[in-house]
Amino acid sequence: MSPCHGWCPHARVPVPVSPSVSPCPCPKDRKLFVGMLSKQQADEDVRKMFEPFGTIDECTVLRGPDGTSKGCAFVKFQSHAEAQAAIAALHGSRTLPGASSSLVVKFADTEKERGLRRMQQVATQLGMFS
Numbered sequence: 001m002s003p004c005h006g007w008c009p010h011a012r013v014p015v016p017v018s019p020s021v022s023p024c025p026c027p028k029d030r031k032l033f034v035g036m037l038s039k040q041q042a043d044e045d046v047r048k049m050f051e052p053f054g055t056i057d058e059c060t061v062l063r064g065p066d067g068t069s070k071g072c073a074f075v076k077f078q079s080h081a082e083a084q085a086a087i088a089a090l091h092g093s094r095t096l097p098g099a100s101s102s103l104v105v106k107f108a109d110t111e112k113e114r115g116l117r118r119m120q121q122v123a124t125q126l127g128m129f130s
Contacts, residue, residue, distance in 0.1 A: 028080055029080050029083060029107045030057070030076055030077045030078065030079060030080055030082075030083050031058075031074060031075070031076040031077075031083070031107070031108040032050075032074065032075045032076070032077070032083055032086060032087065032105055032106065032107060032108060033072065033073075033074060033104070033105075033106055033107070033108040033109070034046065034050075034072060034073045034074070034075055034103070034104065034105050035071070035072045035103075035104035035105075036071065036072075036095070036096065036099040036100065036101055036102060036103050036104050037061070037069070037071050037072060037073060037096060037099065037103075038069075038071070038096040038097050038098040038099055039068065039069045039071050039098055040069070040097075040098065041061060041069065041073075041096070042061060043059050043060060043061050043073070046059055046061060046073045046075065047059040047075075049090070050075050050077075050086055050090075053077070053082050053083075053085045053086040053089065054077045054078060054079060054081075054082025054083075054085065054086070055077065055078040055079075055082065056075060056076065056077060056078075057076045057077065057078055058074065058075070058076040059073065059074075059075050059076070060073060060074050061073040062074070071099065074108055083107065086105060087105050087106060087107070090103055090105045091103065091104065091105040091106065092104075
């Protein structure tokens, strides 16, 4: 990933940064969310699907309390470029057996984005009950 050179290239709006004082405040996006997987796919199946795009640090299919797949996973690459290549090649490219729509491959939400989404959900629920 290239240095920021005074502006963070990953922010939704330009954020000034001083590389000499602090590094770019953005996460180095390498972690992907993968949705619309077949419920039968194991970690190793997902890993094989993503290996052509680079070195995978982590690959985890999300499972419910009973151990059954939730039909989604997280895949973490060694570099942003590898993750971006996987998104470009795989997002919407196919519908897997047992899935209701085409494969979803996108950068995973950051902790901050998850928190904002939870607050919006709570606000929506409170609005429905009042």
